Structures are given as structure tokens and as C-alpha cells.
Amino acid sequence: MSCTENESGPFVVFFLPAVVGCLTILLARRWANSPVSNTSSTAVSRRRKIIKDPLIKRPLPPIAYKMMPPGSKKATGVNKKGAFPAPEEEMNGGGKRVGRITRLASTPLPSVNLSDIKLADGPIAPKHIPFPYIPQDGTLLFEAMSFVFTLIATGLQFLNLYRTAWWLPHSYTNQAMNFYLIDPHLVAFIVTIIFRKLLLSIGLVVLRAVLAPKMMPHATVAARMFVLGLVLGALAWCTYFIVLKYPVMKIFYLCYPAVIYFLLFGFQSSPFLELNNSEPPLHCCSHDAAQVRAEVDALRQDFNVRMKKIIFNSVVGAYYSSFIPCCFAQPYLYYDVYAASQQTAFVWAGLFARHVAQLVGAPYCDVPHRAVLHLGRWRRDAAGSDSCEAVPWCPERVWSFGSKVTLDSRTYIAVSPAVAANPASVAHSRFYTVFVNPSLLLCGMLCLQLSLIVLQLCLLFSSIQWHNFMSIVILLFINYYTLFKMVRDYLVAWKVYKAENMLQDKNGPVQSVAN
Numbered sequence: 001m002s003c004t005e006n007e008s009g010p011f012v013v014f015f016l017p018a019v020v021g022c023l024t025i026l027l028a029r030r031w032a033n034s035p036v037s038n039t040s041s042t043a044v045s046r047r048r049k050i051i052k053d054p055l056i057k058r059p060l061p062p063i064a065y066k067m068m069p070p071g072s073k074k075a076t077g078v079n080k081k082g083a084f085p086a087p088e089e090e091m092n093g094g095g096k097r098v099g100r101i102t103r104l105a106s107t108p109l110p111s112v113n114l115s116d117i118k119l120a121d122g123p124i125a126p127k128h129i130p131f132p133y134i135p136q137d138g139t140l141l142f143e144a145m146s147f148v149f150t151l152i153a154t155g156l157q158f159l160n161l162y163r164t165a166w167w168l169p170h171s172y173t174n175q176a177m178n179f180y181l182i183d184p185h186l187v188a189f190i191v192t193i194i195f196r197k198l199l200l201s202i203g204l205v206v207l208r209a210v211l212a213p214k215m216m217p218h219a220t221v222a223a224r225m226f227v228l229g230l231v232l233g234a235l236a237w238c239t240y241f242i243v244l245k246y247p248v249m250k251i252f253y254l255c256y257p258a259v260i261y262f263l264l265f266g267f268q269s270s271p272f273l274e275l276n277n278s279e280p281p282l283h284c285c286s287h288d289a290a291q292v293r294a295e296v297d298a299l300r301q302d303f304n305v306r307m308k309k310i311i312f313n314s315v316v317g318a319y320y321s322s323f324i325p326c327c328f329a330q331p332y333l334y335y336d337v338y339a340a341s342q343q344t345a346f347v348w349a350g351l352f353a354r355h356v357a358q359l360v361g362a363p364y365c366d367v368p369h370r371a372v373l374h375l376g377r378w379r380r381d382a383a384g385s386d387s388c389e390a391v392p393w394c395p396e397r398v399w400s401f402g403s404k405v406t407l408d409s410r411t412y413i414a415v416s417p418a419v420a421a422n423p424a425s426v427a428h429s430r431f432y433t434v435f436v437n438p439s440l441l442l443c444g445m446l447c448l449q450l451s452l453i454v455l456q457l458c459l460l461f462s463s464i465q466w467h468n469f470m471s472i473v474i475l476l477f478i479n480y481y482t483l484f485k486m487v488r489d490y491l492v493a494w495k496v497y498k499a500e501n502m503l504q505d506k507n508g509p510v511q512s513v514a515n
Contacts, residue, residue, distance in 0.1 A: 123400035123418035125287065126373035129500045131366040134492060139275070140205055142358055143198040146317070146351070149478045150194045153347045154321040156471045158182060160343060161325060161335045163467050183245070186328050189238035189254070190320045192231060200227045200273045228269050246328065253327045257316050264308050271309055276359060278302075283370040289398050289420035292374045293428070296421075299368045300431050303360075310355040318348035339468055346456065346475050353449050353482045360445075362489035365438035368431070369497075376419030377432045378405075378412040393423055417504070437501075439493040446486045453479050 137145070162178040165171050203223045211219050243251055265271045281302055286292055322344035329335065381404070390404035390411050399405065399419040405412050412423040421428040434441060453476065460472045 123398055125285070126370075126418060127500075127503055128283075128285075128370050128373070129496055129503070131363065131496055132492060134361070134363055134489060136361060136363065137358060140198075140201045142275070142354075143201045145478070145481075146354060147194055147198045149350065149354075150317045150321045150347070151191070152474055153318075153343070154187075154190055154194075154325070156467075156474065157322045157325045157340065157343050159467050160339050160471065161329055161333065181330060181333070183242070183328060185238045185241040185245075186324070189235060189242065190324060192234045192238065193320050194317060196227070196231045196273060197275060199231070200224065203227060224269065224273055227273060231273075250327060254324065257312075257319060260315075261312065264312060271312070275309060275313065275355070276306070280364065281367050283367045285370075286374065287398060289396055292371070292398075292420040293422065296368075296371050296375050296428065296431060299371055300427060303368065306359045306364075310352065310359055314348055314351035314355055317351045318344055322347050336465075339465070339471075342459070342468075343471055346452075346472075349452050350475060350479050350482070353445070353452070353486070354478070356445055357482050357485045357489070360441075361485070362438065362442060362493040365435065365441065365493070366496075368435040369438050372432050372435045373416075374418060375421045375428060375432055376414065376416035377429060377436075378419060378421060378423040379415045380423075381411040381413050395422070437497055439490060439497050442486065442490040442493055446483075446490050449479065449483050449486050453483060 159177060162181050164173050164176060164178055166174055166176050200223065203226075204220060207219045207223060208216060239251070239254070242254065261272065270277050281299055284291075284295065286295070322340070326335075326340050326344075376399070390406045393405035393407040393412070399414045401414055401417050401419075403414040403419070405414075405423060407423045410423075421432065456472050456476055456479070460469065460476075463469045463472065
């Protein structure tokens with residue numbers, strides 16, 4: 001007995017409560033998920049009977065008739081919710097309702113002129129696809145990397161000029177460069193030039209962390225004036241000592257970029273201290289042709305200013321870091337001109353690619369692309385076929401695909417779904433060609449960057465001198481980072497605009513109906 005009791009004990013203690021608990025849980029879940037009870041259904045059916053029975057004896061409310069022009073949605077026979085048409089037997093056989101319908105029918109209805117009813121005329125508005133977010137380098141990070149790149153390029157150029165044979169056993173020096181031949185005031189001048197934008201960026205970051213946002217506009221202006229005065233003072237101090245040691249022609253070489261700056265930007269100080277201090281442009285979808293052209297002109301000017309900044313900053317960086325050390329080299333110094341020129345070209349190409357990836361990246365190119373879809377393009381009809389069908393070009397109208405217009409005794413044909421451009425404007429045509437598919441522009445810049453890296457790799461494997469080897473290897477690091485950004489922007493833009501082109505091709509250019 002004891003043995004059987006011991007064997008049944010675990011089942012009673014552990015398994016039986018578990019089975020009872022599982023059954024309880026299943027019954028509770030079944031009860032919770034069960035439908036409503038009979039009382040609720042009876043109440044619902046009873047309520048339906050109460051509502052339905054009076055409707056059988058109650059006469060229907062009068063139906064108001066409204067004449068709609070043919071082709072409208074209300075004339076297609078689709079009734080509103082809760083509106084039921086009265087059957088024909090009720091309308092013809094029932095007392096007062098027949099009299100009301102008769103009075104409605106006897107009332108004279110307003111005449112509808114079918115010629116006033118026109119189809120939707122005009123081009124189809126382009127559809128945009130939202131551009132995904134692509135992280136970009138901040139101003140401080142970009143300026144810091146550019147400063148380090150330019151500073152290293154300056155050191156490498158001085159290495160090409162003042163290198164020594166320090167590894168030889170009987171060499172009179174144990175240093176890799178003849179530092180005593182390098183002018184410290186010239187180095188200070190070059191460092192001040194390439195450090196100016198990073199100095200302002202650091203100052204603005206510190207001010208944003210300390211001051212309130214409402215005080216930042218005034219603090220930004222004060223910081224720009226302070227940094228400008230500090231930079232100009234340091235440059236004047238360095239120039240004074242340089243003038244005492246070198247002829248006037250070399251001083252002209254030192255100040256030559258200032259003449260180019262005033263020709264490009266005038267007396268504005270912001271391009272000298274900041275790469276881009278304006279807000280990123282935005283696009284506004286509009287059906288007004290004049291507004292579309294005004295937006296395109298504003299975007300075209302912004303793009304031209306950005307290209308000026310790209311060219312100027314890249315040229316200035318390469319000029320002061322690689323060309324000026326060669327200009328101020330001693331007359332008795334012998335150096336490899338080919339290696340120095342190669343260094344200058346590589347520094348300029350690297351800085352140009354960096355500024356292009358920062359200022360004219362894929363997120364920026366999407367805004368002019370959207371404006372270009374509204375702008376459209378004209379093609380000149382050189383054959384002059386069917387010129388009698390062309391109408392004079394109206395600047396206040398958005399033209400549809402295939403429209404023919406005349407301007408200055410020339411015939412133009414619209415080759416875009418919506419065209420608001422000026423047929424005689426070369427700037428509009430050029431802007432449309434550049435930004436109708438920005439992935440081609442990004443692909444061109446990517447190909448140039450790839451060509452630069454391939455050329456550097458070829459020179460790297462064919463280089464024998466150690467200083468040329470070091471210069472190419474160090475410059476390749478920043479070019480690899482720029483290549484990564486360009487590849488990422490191109491792949492994202494290619495996917496987005498491919499989907500957008502498929503959407504536009506699906507809609508297709510629809511010509512307007514001639515009235």
C-alpha cells in the first residue's frame with residue numbers, strides 16, 4: 001500500500017493541479033472570445049423591429065431633384081448613403097406625392113449649354129518621389145578634415161623641396177628635411193589662410209553651446225567680424241616680414257588670389273570665412289509659369305554661387321599649400337619640378353572633389369531636379385513643318401507636351417509633359433539638361449574621382465623615390481573617403497530617379513484637348 005501511495009503522490013501533487021489550471025484557462029478564454037448573448041441579439045432584433053415597423057406605414061420624404069451636366073459624377077446614378085429612389089408605382093399612384101412631383105416637373109429648369117462644359121485642359125503636373133535622408137558631414141567636421149588635408153599637403157610639398165639624404169651613413173644631418181631653409185613667416189601665412197574657416201566654425205560651435213538661440217544671429221555677426229579682423233591682422237603681420245626678405249614680384253604671387261576673390265564675390269566677407277552660410281534651397285510645386293521660372297532662376301544663381309565657391313576654395317587650398325612653397329624656394333635650390341607639379345594637381349583635384357561632394361551632393365541636386373520637372377524644355381523645329389498650327393508663346397501659360405509656339409519668328413515644340421520655360425532662353429535649356437537626371441551628374445563626378453584614384457595607384461606602383469611614395473599614399477586616404485560619399489550618393493540617386501522615371505513613363509505625356 002505504501003508503495004502505491006508513494007507512486008500516486010507525485011501525480012496528485014503536481015500533474016492534477018496543472019491539468020485543472022489548463023482547463024480553467026481554456027474555458028476562460030473561450031468564454032471571453034464567445035459572441036454576444038441571446039439577450040443582446042434579442043434586444044437588437046427587437047430594436048430593429050421597432051425602427052422598421054413605422055417606416056412601412058410612414059410616407060417617404062419628398063425627393064429633391066437637381067439637374068447635373070452630363071459627364072459629372074452625380075449624374076452617373078450613384079446615390080448618396082441613405083437616399084433611395086421612390087418606385088415608379090408609388091410616384092404614379094399615390095395622392096399628394098404625385099402632385100408634388102407634377103409641380104416639380106412643371107417648374108421651368110435652367111438651360112444647360114454643353115459648349116460651356118469643357119474637359120480638363122492643361123498639362124499633367126509632375127509627380128515627385130520623396131528623396132531619402134543621406135547623412136552629410138557637418139560644417140565643423142568638414143572644415144577640420146579639409147584643414148588637416150591641406151596642412152599635410154603643405155608639409156609634403158616642403159618635403160619634396162627640402163628633403164635630405166638622412167639615411168646615408170656619412171650624411172651631415174639626421175633629419176629628413178632642411179628646416180633652416182623654410183621661412184617661418186611664410187608657413188604662418190599659409191597656415192592662417194587654410195585655418196580661417198575652421199576657426200570660425202569652432203567659434204560658432206562654442207557660441208551655440210553657450211548662448212541662447214535668440215542671441216545667435218547677433219553673435220554670429222560679431223564672431224565673423226572678430227575672426228575676419230584676427231585673420232587679416234595675422235596676414236598683415238606675416239606679409240610685413242615677408243616683404244623685407246623677398247622681391248615685389250613674389251609678394252604679388254602671394255596676394256594674387258585676393259584679386260580673383262574680389263572679381264568673383266566683390267566685397268563680401270562670408271565666402272572668405274565660410275563655405276556656405278545660406279539655408280538649403282527648397283522647392284515649391286506651382287502651376288504658375290512665372291513663379292516656376294523665378295524659382296529656376298533663383299536655383300540657377302545658387303548653383304552658380306556654389307560652383308564659384310567650389311572652384312575658388314579648391315584653387316586657393318592648392319595654391320597656398322603646394323604652389324606658394326615652390327615660388328618662395330631659394331634660387332639655388334634644386335628640386336623635382338615634375339613631382340612638385342604633380343603634388344599641386346593632386347591636391348587641387350582632391351579638394352575639388354571634397355567640395356563638390358559637400359556642396360553639390362545628391363540631397364541638393366534633388367531640389368533643382370524637382371524644379372526642372374515643372375520647367376520643362378522646348379525643342380526648336382528647324383524643319384518648320386506645320387508652322388501654321390503654332391500659336392504665339394504666352395509667358396503666363398504652362399504648355400503641354402507637343403504644343404507648338406512661335407517666338408521671334410522661330411517655331412518651338414514642347415518635348416516635356418509640362419513646359420513653363422522660355423523657348424529663347426539658353427540658360428533654361430542648359431539648366432534642364434544638367435538636372436533632368438541628376439544621377440548622370442553624380443555619375444560624372446564619380447568617374448572623375450575614380451580616374452584620380454586609379455592614376456594615383458598607377459603612380460604609386462611605379463614610383464621609386466620615397467617622398468613621392470609618401471605623398472601619394474597620404475593623399476589617397478582623403479580621396480577614398482570622398483569616393484565613398486560619391487558612390488553612396490550616386491547609388492541612392494540612381495535608384496530614386498529610376499523609380500521616378502518609371503512613374504512618369506506610366507503616366508505618359510498627355511496632350512491637352514483643343515477647344
